[in-house]
Amino acid sequence: MENLQIQKTKYTVGVNFMIRSGLLEMEGASYPENAFEFFEPLKNWLEHYLNVINPPEITVNLRINYLNTSSSKCFYDILELLGKYQKAGGALQINWHYQTDDEDMLETGKELMADAEVEMNLIPY
Amino acid sequence: MIEYDVDELYQKVIERVTPEGKLLKVEMVGLGDVTENVLHLEWEKNNIRKKVFAVFVELTQNVIHHSAQLTGFKQQAGTGVIVIIEKKNAYEIISGNVIENNKVQNVVNKCEQINISSADQLKSLYREQRKKTVPLDAKGSGLGLIDIARKSGNAVKATIEKIDGNMSFLELSVTINKDA
Numbered sequence: 001m002e003n004l005q006i007q008k009t010k011y012t013v014g015v016n017f018m019i020r021s022g023l024l025e026m027e028g029a030s031y032p033e034n035a036f037e038f039f040e041p042l043k044n045w046l047e048h049y050l051n052v053i054n055p056p057e058i059t060v061n062l063r064i065n066y067l068n069t070s071s072s073k074c075f076y077d078i079l080e081l082l083g084k085y086q087k088a089g090g091a092l093q094i095n096w097h098y099q100t101d102d103e104d105m106l107e108t109g110k111e112l113m114a115d116a117e118v119e120m121n122l123i124p125y
Numbered sequence: 126m127i128e129y130d131v132d133e134l135y136q137k138v139i140e141r142v143t144p145e146g147k148l149l150k151v152e153m154v155g156l157g158d159v160t161e162n163v164l165h166l167e168w169e170k171n172n173i174r175k176k177v178f179a180v181f182v183e184l185t186q187n188v189i190h191h192s193a194q195l196t197g198f199k200q201q202a203g204t205g206v207i208v209i210i211e212k213k214n215a216y217e218i219i220s221g222n223v224i225e226n227n228k229v230q231n232v233v234n235k236c237e238q239i240n241i242s243s244a245d246q247l248k249s250l251y252r253e254q255r256k257k258t259v260p261l262d263a264k265g266s267g268l269g270l271i272d273i274a275r276k277s278g279n280a281v282k283a284t285i286e287k288i289d290g291n292m293s294f295l296e297l298s299v300t301i302n303k304d305a
Contacts, residue, residue, distance in 0.1 A: 031182050031186075033186075033189060034264070035266075036259070036264075066178075066179075068179070068182050068183065068186065069183060069186075069265070069266055069268035069269050069271075069272045070186065070265055070266045070268070070269075072255065072266070072268065073255055073259065073266035073268060076255050076256070104175065111252060115252050115255065115256060
């Protein structure tokens, strides 16, 4: 298994998943032509990381400023995965960073947290 | 399959546009660079700009995924038009594309359901739909139209014009009020 790093583009988030440090970061806007295609490898990577590698500690930093609807669905699926890991007792902390005046992203964070049954810290920047 | 000229599609949409509107952008929706020329509307309030942008993105995705007229590499992306019109008190965003007749009823039903829902109902509808497992062959999440209605606060108007025994022209139109 290797670190997963994807350069940010106008339509896709930057991804920085580091195996050793347990630091998993996504940043930017997401509205690719096919979101499922983009996020599928990320989900597979995470599933393997959580279930097989099972690291001692994980910190997830999400700093997102726009999600189209199919990206929002993919984020839901990823957060659901992380939520299950938390519930099973895994040491996993998620920080949802949003711009101070961006009520949409704050609301999105709250809704995702409730719907995907996951614990997140909502942090303005 | 009959090929429909994109200019002809564009004309169909424009014919319906009222003269009071100022045409801001016509996007020929094709493969890849669909949102390359994303609207900036620097003069507009932040929240309105975001709403117009989001509706633009969702309508574009609808065209790419559901248009019956395919183009591009491996003929994978749908073709259609997206038109944004600035009016005195609102923006109107319109998508136009060809769809199979057997898909028409589904779109009409979805719009009907959305248009009778309150803001709170739309919110629940969105959140429930997002929890559903997406079928393997699905291209979208089934959230686009709900989101468009949530963001615009207005009805999603579907206009259908039958082309022949197999195909129809579908126009979806959404208004975003400037004082929203």
